[in-house]
Amino acid sequence: MDNLASIIGWLICLSIGGPLALLGFFHFVFPKTAWSVYRGWGRLWKADPHEIAPDYNAGAAMRGVGIACGLGGLVICAIPKLLGL
Numbered sequence: 001m002d003n004l005a006s007i008i009g010w011l012i013c014l015s016i017g018g019p020l021a022l023l024g025f026f027h028f029v030f031p032k033t034a035w036s037v038y039r040g041w042g043r044l045w046k047a048d049p050h051e052i053a054p055d056y057n058a059g060a061a062m063r064g065v066g067i068a069c070g071l072g073g074l075v076i077c078a079i080p081k082l083l084g085l
Contacts, residue, residue, distance in 0.1 A: 006080070009079075009083070009085045010080045010085060013077055013080050014077055016073075016076050017072075017073040017074065017075070017076030017077035017078075017079075018073065018077060020069050020070075020072055021069070021070050021072075021077065022073070023069050023073070024065070024066045024067065024068065024073055025066065027063070027065045028062075028067060028070060031058065031059045031060075031061075031063050032062075034062045034065075034066075035058040035059070
């Protein structure tokens with residue numbers, strides 16, 4: 001039963017933390033591409049972020065999001081190890 005709990009714990013944490021870390025990596029390495037995706041979503045909803053705040057420093061913001069998501073994902077991936085599973 002302990003092995004089953006360990007496997008389930010690892011799967012849950014990796015299924016959440018892995019994609020979050022990848023999303024953070026994407027935002028950090030490709031900030032312009034990430035910002036263009038957000039602009040595209042904004043145009044779909046008739047709220048283009050560039051029109052709302054044209055002087056917004058999108059590159060720095062996307063890198064900040066990348067750091068936060070990446071570190072959060074890595075921490076989530078490390079939870080089973082920290083719990084000794």
